[in-house]
Amino acid sequence: MKTIDGELNVIAGASRSGKTAWTLRQVKAEKRIIAWDPEDQWSQVRGFTKITTRAALLAAIKKPGPMKLAYVAGGDLKAEFDFCCACVMYAGRYVEPLVFIAEELADVTTPSKAPGNWGILLRRGLKRGISIFAISQRWAEADKTAIGNATRYVCFSMGGEDVFYMHRKTLIPVEQLGALKALEFVISDRLTKQVTTGKLKF
Incomplete structure (x- = not known):
């Protein structure tokens, strides 16, 4: 059975290094997006609708x-993150493929195996056309599940032990990694084995 797989982008970097701005540029042309938005920043992006209740999210994701x-x-x-991931999986599997943006993952996961519906989404969502x-x-x-299943790694400026962790x-x-400055990034693609660099410009 032929499928159109999604991609998993693992994005790392210190606060205000450019992670969200880079992601916004990558999804600009996408029509179906759900963002886990604990900092209330994607809700400020033009075209996005702010959802604050489970009932509203569940109703919205059922629509093609x-x-x-x-x-x-x-x-x-x-x-709430677990519920959001379940909604994303449902929408991608039973309605139409989509893009999921998951911000601030250290707040809702742990260094061990990805929990609950987030783990299901990482292991099964890509083959159903969900890009993350x-x-x-x-x-x-x-x-560690997201790190292990990544299609590509996108690294922005970081410091201390984070440099050595992402290197490993x-x-x-x-x-x-240690030489990256604000808005500079390096991308390692696990499929093509290519490493590219760049800098965000505004």
């Missing part, structure tokens, strides 16, 4: 066609 949703949840963030942008300031504090996971040289 274009949608750009930013789920800004309160309360138990880990439970998994974003964290510190991947040493986020889950991506094989990008320590010197290259």
